[in-house]
Amino acid sequence: MWPHRILLGAAVLPLTLLMLRDAPVPLVLPVPAAPAHERPRGGVPQPVIVSRAAWHADEGMVRERAVYTGAVRAVFIHHTGESSDYDCADVPRMLRAVEEAHIEGNGWDDIGYNFLVDRCGTIYEGRAGGIGRAVRGAHTTGFNADSVGIAVLGNYGRGAQVPPVVVRALAKVAAWKLRPGSDPRGTVRLVSTNDASRYPKGKAAVLHVISGHRDAYQTNCPGEALYGELPAIRAAAAALRAARTGTADAEPPR
Template sequence: MRNFLPALRGRPTVVVPTALLAVCAAVLPLSPAAAESGPLPAGPSPQAEQRSSAGGGTVSSLPLTASHRLTGSGSLPSAAAHTLAPRRTGRFELLGVTWDGPASALDGAAVRVRTRDAATGAWRGWQRLDVDGDEGPDTPGTAGGARRAGTAPLWTGPSDGVAVEVTAGPAGPPSGLRVELVDPGRGAESSAARSTPAEPPGEPAAGGRRAAGNQAPRPGIVTRAGWGADESIREPGFVYTGQVRAVFIHHTATATAYECSDAPRVIRSIYLYHVQSNGWRDIGYNFLVDRCGTVYEGRAGGTDLPVHGAHTLGFNTDTAGVAAIGTYVSDAPPSELLTGLSRITAWKLGLTGRDAAGQVKLVSGSSSSLYPAGTTVTFDAVSGHRDGVSTECPGAALYAKLPDIRSTAAGLQGRVAAPR
């Protein structure tokens, strides 16, 4: 993901059919001042679709209306656009724009959003969403329903109003464009353990799986119950890949100056967006790490097992995806975050005896990656998302720290990182 965001401080379903409303007359694009002037309609709109989850989480969908932008002279329509006029909504903390068809349908398009601060009532400035189809499953469809393409989600913080403008690319606008507003709620309650304690150096804890030699101790991990995952909304059962031979590092393109106690809210929001908006079987990442270095379990199926994720298009097989919570384009990743990334990477790769400072060969599973499907590619065992896909993720500042993460992880495995 690569939304450059400045720091901000279930099942029951009610469905009302949605339809795009064609507008014959050309309309002016939303201006920065539009959200501050005139009365705003209250939400949700009559066309809204709302999906709920245990713990009070909700995803509300609002269709975008077909319109046209005007040229500077105001005389001729230019690029086709879909918009949502500034309006009040229910509370949300994360949003994204989704559509029918392939992720490539918005290639060359521009998507921008504006949100209203729920605490102050002030409208924030316009922000662009990342439209690259660089995350997600490699194969179409899910057992539980239709999959939808979407932008990377944008963490907004507590909000209660939104405006959207999508300017189509060369292929024109895809059908079914809508904005998804996510409220993480308080989280589902569970009697399951909220965390897995860290292993001391030496022998593994009871039931742990460990390869012979060069195995780093398992870090403490906050379980899905610990961050409040509603297990009823994901696909039942689990899908596994071959042995994990590489780890891809990501960032979540959310606020960097958050309280670490808020990290579970961010994770629940991403989970709801991936499952209820994108139609994925579960959250895409295998693990997430917050700025304090706390490690969180991502996709369900067993932290010590090779759970098939949806994090690096074309290279989800025989790999794991680990996401740093925050945006690390120019913001320096905290040392605690780097330590957490090194610990989970060292442990996960060490389960099968993989050298965190080594290299591996992977076969591309999608021509939408940097490499045509079927191409054999050599990667560092600890690589960045951008190494496999055309994206700036995990951000320039975090990407520059990958050599340090490899070296530290190799040290935790009892290896000496080879100089490059």
């Protein structure tokens, strides 16, 4: 979960963020950003994704190029934590604020999440380079390798309503990105790389293939309401893969 808060409806952001450089950019049509050679994973085609160029990411702010990892074995669901009462036309501005906070505030190389989803169900490219290949993000301490982090813009704590289009968008990304053979309803064994996670460095953890941030790190993210939708997200992702392949994927025996 991104620790800072973004206040919309005012020209001034919290002091932890730098001033935004320009006004909201109206979003007319999502812009697919996959390279022509991108192949669907598990038979599931890439969903429509708004590129970094379309939401005007500040590429000059990025500290290092993408680091590529192995095929995606796990998906971690997050929320960003600011108010969910926003106009989806404001999302590009929100994304630039998240990028600024992650890089300038947290000292990360780029925005931490691989993908983000707004309350209207639109999917956005997060960390650069992660559409055509598997890129290590900065979303889940100890488990950033061989995984994808997807954040929903907003706060989905207890009592919040998670729009069905959000559940569907998360399922689409998970079904597309997970490596062939992964069962979205199953579990996966991952080894922690950081003592700050729920699991000491070097310890193996058995997690859901589609997990919440809180499953691997001491946090309330992705909020009670969104966490409660994880079974629905898993089922929808499995259905998408089954529809394309004729059978639900299962983790190959080790």
